[in-house]
Each structure stands twice: as structure tokens, then as C-alpha cells.
Amino acid sequence: MRLVLLPSRLAVFYALCALLITAFAYFPGVHGTFLLDDYGTLPPLGQWGEIDTYAKLKEYVLGGFAGPTGRPVALFSFALNAQTWPVEPVGFLVTNILVHLINATLLFAVVYRVSKLAGHANALVLSSVAACIWMVHPMHVSTVLYVVQRMAMLEVTFNLLTLLAYFSFRSSIVGGGGVSRAVLGFMGVGFFALLAVGSKETAILIPLQLLLIELLLRWTGERIVNKPFLVTKWVVIYIPTLVVTFYLGEKWLHYFVTGESHQVREFTVAERQLTQFRVVGDYLGMFFIPKLQTSGVFHDAYPISKSLFSPVSTLIWLVAHSLLIVGAVIFRKRFAVVCFGVLWFYINHVLESTVIQLELKFEHRNYLPSIGLCVVLAWVVCCIPMREQARNVVIGAVLMLLMVVLYLRASLWGNPVIAAEVWVKENPNSYRALEHAARIFSHSSNGEQRAREYLQKAVHLSGNDPVVELKLYNYMCTTAELRPSDLESLVERFPKAPMNWQVGELFGSLLHKVYAGECSAVSESAYISLLQSALKNRRYRSTRIRLQLWDSLASANLLFGEKDKAVFMFLNELNYSRTPLGVIMKQAILLASHGELVAARTHLKRALAAQNNKKTESDYLITQAEEIVLNIERELYDENE
Numbered sequence: 001m002r003l004v005l006l007p008s009r010l011a012v013f014y015a016l017c018a019l020l021i022t023a024f025a026y027f028p029g030v031h032g033t034f035l036l037d038d039y040g041t042l043p044p045l046g047q048w049g050e051i052d053t054y055a056k057l058k059e060y061v062l063g064g065f066a067g068p069t070g071r072p073v074a075l076f077s078f079a080l081n082a083q084t085w086p087v088e089p090v091g092f093l094v095t096n097i098l099v100h101l102i103n104a105t106l107l108f109a110v111v112y113r114v115s116k117l118a119g120h121a122n123a124l125v126l127s128s129v130a131a132c133i134w135m136v137h138p139m140h141v142s143t144v145l146y147v148v149q150r151m152a153m154l155e156v157t158f159n160l161l162t163l164l165a166y167f168s169f170r171s172s173i174v175g176g177g178g179v180s181r182a183v184l185g186f187m188g189v190g191f192f193a194l195l196a197v198g199s200k201e202t203a204i205l206i207p208l209q210l211l212l213i214e215l216l217l218r219w220t221g222e223r224i225v226n227k228p229f230l231v232t233k234w235v236v237i238y239i240p241t242l243v244v245t246f247y248l249g250e251k252w253l254h255y256f257v258t259g260e261s262h263q264v265r266e267f268t269v270a271e272r273q274l275t276q277f278r279v280v281g282d283y284l285g286m287f288f289i290p291k292l293q294t295s296g297v298f299h300d301a302y303p304i305s306k307s308l309f310s311p312v313s314t315l316i317w318l319v320a321h322s323l324l325i326v327g328a329v330i331f332r333k334r335f336a337v338v339c340f341g342v343l344w345f346y347i348n349h350v351l352e353s354t355v356i357q358l359e360l361k362f363e364h365r366n367y368l369p370s371i372g373l374c375v376v377l378a379w380v381v382c383c384i385p386m387r388e389q390a391r392n393v394v395i396g397a398v399l400m401l402l403m404v405v406l407y408l409r410a411s412l413w414g415n416p417v418i419a420a421e422v423w424v425k426e427n428p429n430s431y432r433a434l435e436h437a438a439r440i441f442s443h444s445s446n447g448e449q450r451a452r453e454y455l456q457k458a459v460h461l462s463g464n465d466p467v468v469e470l471k472l473y474n475y476m477c478t479t480a481e482l483r484p485s486d487l488e489s490l491v492e493r494f495p496k497a498p499m500n501w502q503v504g505e506l507f508g509s510l511l512h513k514v515y516a517g518e519c520s521a522v523s524e525s526a527y528i529s530l531l532q533s534a535l536k537n538r539r540y541r542s543t544r545i546r547l548q549l550w551d552s553l554a555s556a557n558l559l560f561g562e563k564d565k566a567v568f569m570f571l572n573e574l575n576y577s578r579t580p581l582g583v584i585m586k587q588a589i590l591l592a593s594h595g596e597l598v599a600a601r602t603h604l605k606r607a608l609a610a611q612n613n614k615k616t617e618s619d620y621l622i623t624q625a626e627e628i629v630l631n632i633e634r635e636l637y638d639e640n641e
Helices: 008-031 054-062 072-079 090-117 123-136 138-144 147-175 179-197 201-219 227-258 269-288 313-330 336-347 370-383 388-413 416-426 431-442 448-461 466-475 484-496 503-515 524-534 544-559 563-572 581-593 597-613 619-640
Strands: none
Touching (some): 008 090, 008 123, 008 138, 008 388, 054 072, 072 147, 090 123, 090 147, 090 201, 090 370, 123 370, 123 388, 138 147, 138 388, 147 179, 147 227, 179 227, 201 227, 201 336, 269 370, 313 336, 370 388, 416 431, 431 466, 448 466, 503 544, 524 544, 544 563, 563 581
């Protein structure tokens, strides 16, 4: 089918206008706030004070734990905004918006190259409209204005650059563009793919994307017999695709046989997969019928599918997805672009919407997959049989509608108090939304009562999760009351509490408040009792949570006057070869600040001796630890003089 499209100059004009208006539409959102995972990833920015040396930068970038790779590329980008953490997110959000605009530009280039190779008469127009739709679509607000999701955004940046490098390599090796250019393109594929993986692990799907592009070109009649190119495809596409497929299959089998995933999630592998049929269906609905407001990033109350008929929408969406995929395969030659877009959407959901036991739903997971839907929508809009002027009006109206919704959503994100209330209303069963609202109101004038009400409701919705209940006393230390019966109940429930990765940070934060006398709700003895009960939870074993809880217990003993007990714990109950040196450094500083200089020196020297036997830490940290030892020894010398 031949596309009848807009004049090229008008298409470029639309693109430039969309670029500027998108920046304007997102601008109200820069006055938003930090959310959820921001507090898990960004705090190390302030661990060593200002990041003003290469050694500090290296330690932060290479010391991350945001994913299997540590995501050093994304962490490096956060370091560029470190000067505003944790007071003001504006710098982080402005950077996110710039990255989004860059991605839209790269998307235009990628769709242009793909449609050009596929032989479309007006590839410039198709790519311009698709890029504009993607850039202004309000679905991406919860990605762009959620600071930590720069990881997903940068993955898309380097993913698209990988595709462009592949096109350069492809045209050189197939069209005879020269060996040096082909080698440069091939190296670019590897380099940008590595940066993409270093931003977020979803980049392992790049080989599947390249496979889909090659299939599209075959559907449109291309036949290549160039042997070097065919061999290269095995290296770049086929073998990596088999590896990714094997990895996903192995993960599914491992989870299914061992039941390991069910230990940290409230759903099984089968339940998650069934639920994802509905979740991905929701994503399609959000894209084609965007709402003025959504529940933001709070989807923890999403109902789990227990079977194909519970609820019945599970079966309906399974059938719908199957029809879309099968239809795309059947009509791949007649409607090649549409089929490409449909399959792109599903292929790029194959990691986060199948066997990997992530949480059920997040809108940011559509940042890359939605590109396929934008291509489909652009093709459909451009192919509507009508006069050219009417077609221009339709395209302009679609973009304007999306921009208006985008501006309204961004404006909401830029007003944290109103946003917190809206998100609670949109998802009334989300205890995370209630926790977030409580945090926002606890820092607003005359908001303590509202904050307490939100947290009390969150406790109820969480099924009396003791971790959520403890947050009530943590956030509302000066006004909440912990009665003896409440304490006894919490102590009984903590050993059986569900997995919650916030437990360690929560007890650490609470310790400082209790010690400073800022928490009348929790006494010193109550804190110790709660901490000891949490340490009995089997789910925390072999995780960083147990170390965090143990560290809080030893520190609490020191702060609450039980110095001998604390010194014994630090020097006799710690595995120096498995404990991060940074943790031991903090413990040594704490010991020294409370007069236990000898214990502090011994503690650090043992840790450094373990590093001499098996080095696991950076030279920077080791140097810092050695300097702390020297400072402690100077203080000891001065005391003895």
C-alpha cells in the first residue's frame, strides 16, 4: 500500500514545533518531588559529601546496586546533578526532559532509516509524525518526571544509537561503503549496546529488535546474499537472540521448579504471567485512550489473576494479544509497517512482562515498547483516505490533544500536595500511594493530622504489615502513640512479615530519631525489641537487610549506653570478608565518636587485613579507611601524651 502523506517541509515544521512545545508542556513538572526508588538509588550521592574528585565519582558510579549490572552509566548521569540532592529535584528533572527530547530526535532518525530501507515513498513524513506522537504522549510523564527512571530513558538513548550504528554498518557492508566504515559501524554497535546495558538491563533485547528489523526488510522484498553480512548477522543477531531466549526459559524453569520468586513476591510465576495479559492490555488502553490523570507510579494494589477466569478479563486479553500477534504475522507483507509496530511493542515487553519476577505494573515499562504503537498510529493517521488539508488537520489535532493532556499531567506532577491527593483517589487501595501522601503532608504546614490518617489507612490496606505500621511511628514520631499492646503485636508479627526492602533503611532512620529524643512514640527499649524481632525474620536471611538490621542493633547498643555489648558485637560477630568496607568505616567512625578509639582502630584494621587477603573494594575506599585509622591513632597518641 502506497502512503499519501504530508509535504516534507510541513512534516519537519510539525517536528520542530513539537520539540519546543513538549519542553514547555513538561516545564511545570520540574517542581515535583522525589519518589519511591529515588530514595533507594540516590542517597549514595551524599555518602562522601560533595562529589568533587575523580575517586569519589568512580566510587559512586561503580558501587551501585540498582540492578545486576549496577547501571553505572545511569549513576554517572545522576552524579552530574548531585549538587541538588536531596533538597531539590529540579536539576534532575530538567536533565530528564533534555534526555527525552534527545531520544525523540534519535527516534526520528531510526524510524526514518527503517522506513527508508523498507522502501516507503515518504519516509521523512512517517518518521516525523511517529516521533512527534511518541514525544508528546502523556504516557511518558511517569517516566520523564520520575527521577530514577532516567535509567530507562538512557537505555533507550543508547538503544537507538545502537540501531543507528547497525544501519551504518549494514549499509557499508551491503552497499560497499568501505571496510573502515563497516568496522567503525560494527564497533559502534558493540559500544552503544554496552552503554545501553550499563543504563538498564532491558537492553539485552536489542538482538530481538535487530531481528525484527531484518524481518521487516524481508517482508518488503529485500534479498541479500552478501556472505560477510550473513555471517555477521549470526554474530550480532541470531546467536544473541538464542542466548536471550535461553536465559528467559531458564529463569522460568528455575522459578517454577524452586518457587524461589514466591518468597519475595505475593504472587507465583504463573500468577504473574496471567496478570501480565491484563497489565499489557491496560498499557494498550492507556496509549490509545490517554486519561487526564492516572495513579502515577502507584500500582501495588493491582489485582492478581488467579486463573484464566479469575478475573475473566485475563482470558479476554490473552485472546486479544494472541489475535494481534497472529494477525501481525499473517498480514506482515501487506501491512508491513503496522505489523512491525505491533511486534515491536510485544517484543520489548518480553523481559518485564513475562517470567522475571518484577512488580506487576509500571507505566515507564512502555517507554521503549510504545515506539511501535506510535509507528502504527502514525501510519494509520497518514493513510486515512481524505484530502490533504483535512489530513493535516487530523494530525495537528491528534498532536494538540496529546500535548494538552501532557501539560495537565505534568502540571499535576509539579504540585506534590495535589498530586498526592489525586494519586490516592485514583488508586485508593494502594498503601504506597497513602504512604507517599503521608510523607508529603508531614512536611507541609498543618498537615500532620492528614499524614497520620493516610498512614493509618495504609496500615489497614497492607493487611497490618508491621513494616508499614512502623512507618506510622517513624513519620509521626512526635504525635503517634505506641501502646504496650501495639508493641507486643508488632514484636509478634515482625518475624513473619513479608519481604520489604525498606526495612533496613526504616530502622536506621528510626534509630537516629529515637536517639535524638525526637520520637516519643518509640522508646529505646521498644526500638531494641522491634529490631530483635525483625532479625528473626527468615526472609531477610542472605540479603543486605539482615546486615542493615544487625548494624542498627549494634549501633543502638552503643548509642543507648550499652558500650561493652556494642563493642563485642562489632568485633566478634561480623564477617569482615563479606561486609562492605564502607559499612565498617561508618561503624568505626561511630565507635570513635563515642570514645571507643581502640575498638574503632581494631575494627578497621581487621577489615583492611581482610582486604589484603582478598581485595573486593576500590582503592579509593581502602585509602579512605587507612586515613581514618591514621586519624584514630593520632587521637590515641594525643590522649596518651
